[in-house]
Amino acid sequence: MIQIKNISKTFYKENGAFKALDNVSIALEKGDIVGIIGSSGAGKSTLIRCVNLLEKPDEGEIIVNNRNLLALNNKSLSAEREKIGMIFQHFNLLSSKTVFDNVALPLELTGKDKITIRKRVVELLTLVGLGDKIYEYPKNLSGGQKQRVAIARALANKPHVLLCDEATSALDPVTTGAILELLKEINQTLKITILLITHEMEVVKSICNRIAVLDKGKIVIQGAFEDVVASGHSIVQQFISKKKITIPGYLKDQLRQSAAEGLFPLLEIELNNAVSLETIIDFSRHYYHVPVKILKADIETVGELSFGKSLLILQGQEAANENVMGYLDQNNIKNNIRGYV
Amino acid sequence: MYDSTTVLLLEGLWETIVMTFLSGFFGFLLGLPLGILLFLTGKGQLLENRFYNSFLAVFVNIFRSIPFIILIVWMIPFTRFIVGTSIGMSAALVPLSIGVAPFIARLVENSLKEVPSGLIEAARAMGAGTFQIVRKVLLPEALPSLINNASITLITLVGYSAMGGAVGAGGLGQVGYQYGYIGYDAFIMNSVLVLLVALVFIIQFIGDRISQKFNHK
Numbered sequence: 001m002i003q004i005k006n007i008s009k010t011f012y013k014e015n016g017a018f019k020a021l022d023n024v025s026i027a028l029e030k031g032d033i034v035g036i037i038g039s040s041g042a043g044k045s046t047l048i049r050c051v052n053l054l055e056k057p058d059e060g061e062i063i064v065n066n067r068n069l070l071a072l073n074n075k076s077l078s079a080e081r082e083k084i085g086m087i088f089q090h091f092n093l094l095s096s097k098t099v100f101d102n103v104a105l106p107l108e109l110t111g112k113d114k115i116t117i118r119k120r121v122v123e124l125l126t127l128v129g130l131g132d133k134i135y136e137y138p139k140n141l142s143g144g145q146k147q148r149v150a151i152a153r154a155l156a157n158k159p160h161v162l163l164c165d166e167a168t169s170a171l172d173p174v175t176t177g178a179i180l181e182l183l184k185e186i187n188q189t190l191k192i193t194i195l196l197i198t199h200e201m202e203v204v205k206s207i208c209n210r211i212a213v214l215d216k217g218k219i220v221i222q223g224a225f226e227d228v229v230a231s232g233h234s235i236v237q238q239f240i241s242k243k244k245i246t247i248p249g250y251l252k253d254q255l256r257q258s259a260a261e262g263l264f265p266l267l268e269i270e271l272n273n274a275v276s277l278e279t280i281i282d283f284s285r286h287y288y289h290v291p292v293k294i295l296k297a298d299i300e301t302v303g304e305l306s307f308g309k310s311l312l313i314l315q316g317q318e319a320a321n322e323n324v325m326g327y328l329d330q331n332n333i334k335n336n337i338r339g340y341v
Numbered sequence: 342m343y344d345s346t347t348v349l350l351l352e353g354l355w356e357t358i359v360m361t362f363l364s365g366f367f368g369f370l371l372g373l374p375l376g377i378l379l380f381l382t383g384k385g386q387l388l389e390n391r392f393y394n395s396f397l398a399v400f401v402n403i404f405r406s407i408p409f410i411i412l413i414v415w416m417i418p419f420t421r422f423i424v425g426t427s428i429g430m431s432a433a434l435v436p437l438s439i440g441v442a443p444f445i446a447r448l449v450e451n452s453l454k455e456v457p458s459g460l461i462e463a464a465r466a467m468g469a470g471t472f473q474i475v476r477k478v479l480l481p482e483a484l485p486s487l488i489n490n491a492s493i494t495l496i497t498l499v500g501y502s503a504m505g506g507a508v509g510a511g512g513l514g515q516v517g518y519q520y521g522y523i524g525y526d527a528f529i530m531n532s533v534l535v536l537l538v539a540l541v542f543i544i545q546f547i548g549d550r551i552s553q554k555f556n557h558k
Contacts (some may be wrong), residue, residue, distance in 0.1 A: 052466055074470070081468035092463035095558045096481045105477060106467040137557040157467075 001193050002028040007060030020046040022217040033187050033194040035204030038214035044197035048165050052084045085154030089166035091146040093138040099149050100134045106156040124152040144175035164196035180207050201239045232273050240300055245309045255339035263340035267312045270334040276306045288323045290316030353516035354536050356430050360502040364437035365495050371442035376449025387471050404443040409501050412440050433510030448490035452483040485556035492548025496541050
């Protein structure tokens with residue numbers, strides 16, 4: 001469906017050359033939702049912009065629907081681009097046009113007649129749930145509604161691929177969820193292949209069936225979400241547990257730096273793919289007789305495995321608590337005492 | 342008091358209005374494409390071309406640096422060639438239109454630069470060609486700003502046309518010059534002043550209104 005083969009791209013700036021993409025290859029099958037995750041500056045934007053040649057790679061091939069885009073002249077490239085929809089972080093709607101006219105734009109560009117355009121635009125806006133906003137201007141819409149209009153616009157010419165360039169990064173978590181639901185629905189009902197880039201693990205986790213991790217212009221690992229997460233690759237780990245886990249405000253005041261009679265250790269642990277949180281809790285209670293209170297857990301669970309960080313209070317005898325920590329060490333689970341409460 | 346003075350002033354006003362709007366129209370006819378080309382050949386734009394861009398920029402700057410009163414005189418042979426005379430309203434239209442076109446070109450270029458580059462990118466991703474992007478994206482998005490610039494242009498032209506009056510272009514400029522400066526008739530002089538100020542205010546007011554109407558930002 002889409003084959004990105006060995007593409008490289010170097011930017012030349014005043015302060016020297018910068019290799020944004022280094023021999024990147026990804027293949028998408030029809031109906032896939034593939035997510036490319038990477039931190040800012042990793043080259044994700046350049047990569048997705050290479051797929052419809054908004055950015056021209058220095059080397060490599062882009063094959064969409066069996067056509068090598070780099071070999072096409074301007075006119076044929078335009079025709080192929082009509083079949084590759086794209087949405088953006090900042091929506092890129094025309095402020096001078098109503099919702100209707102924004103969605104109609106790609107149809108006008110391909111020379112459709114007025115009646116066809118009208119029918120199609122209404123159909124698209126109903127699909128994205130904005131049937132009642134047809135004559136509004138973008139400035140009167142919320143971020144989520146703007147992205148819905150952009151999605152309708154991207155689907156206007158019935159593309160076989162939809163490219164999403166950080167499409168949810170400017171949206172709040174609830175709206176992000178709703179937009180991702182819509183993308184999933186589009187993928188399933190219209191059979192459109194989706195390629196998205198993001199810096200949020202949540203996004204790829206919720207809709208992608210395959211992911212690729214991009215770091216410093218190179219794909220470090222790709223495959224099914226579960227396999228990539230289970231690989232334990234250091235960059236993948238960063239995305240899962242990059243958030244610092246904070247101690248709740250009410251506990252901060254009570255927190256002591258040294259152990260004392262009647263205080264229990266507050267432990268921060270970082271899970272790996274060896275032992276799940278439930279196992280740790282069970283084991284502590286039944287084997288070491290240490291009741292464990294879970295204060296916080298920021299955990300991704302994939303199948304039998306879980307990753308992420310958690311704050312625990314070990315409420316056992318001092319010696320027993322030591323044993324639990326020894327057990328964690330044995331299993332290579334990073335743990336450190338943040339204080340005593 | 343429908344006397345000769347009133348007729349003189351009204352005629353002058355009418356000529357000024359006609360000169361301003363007609364040369365504004367022709368000026369845009371020349372300046373709009375020039376401004377679009379300046380924008381498109383600029384750095385990082387669709388038709389980026391350093392050579393053409395510098396060439397256009399130098400051309401525009403040369404014309405913008407010639408004082409208008411000098412331009413009128415310098416262009417007399419050309420004006421004669423085009424309209425057959427170098428005196429009167431139609432003769433004034435030639436240097437007015439050509440004098441204002443580079444000014445308009447720069448204003449148009451600046452208006453287009455205000456359009457967010459993401460919109461051009463979105464249009465490219467839809468498969469739009471350069472001409473389609475100009476017509477369907479750049480011009481509609483820049484319209485409120487272009488209208489504001491049209492008001493500025495017309496106001497500049499009111500001034501230019503008055504200057505032209507000194508060398509026989511007609512209009513309020515000529516009335517003011519002949520009766521005010523040479524004949525020193527204070528009433529006519531002041532009336533010309535009031536009419537010119539009123540004209541500028543009206544143009545600005547209407548321009549703002551129309552620009553507002555098209556602004557959906």
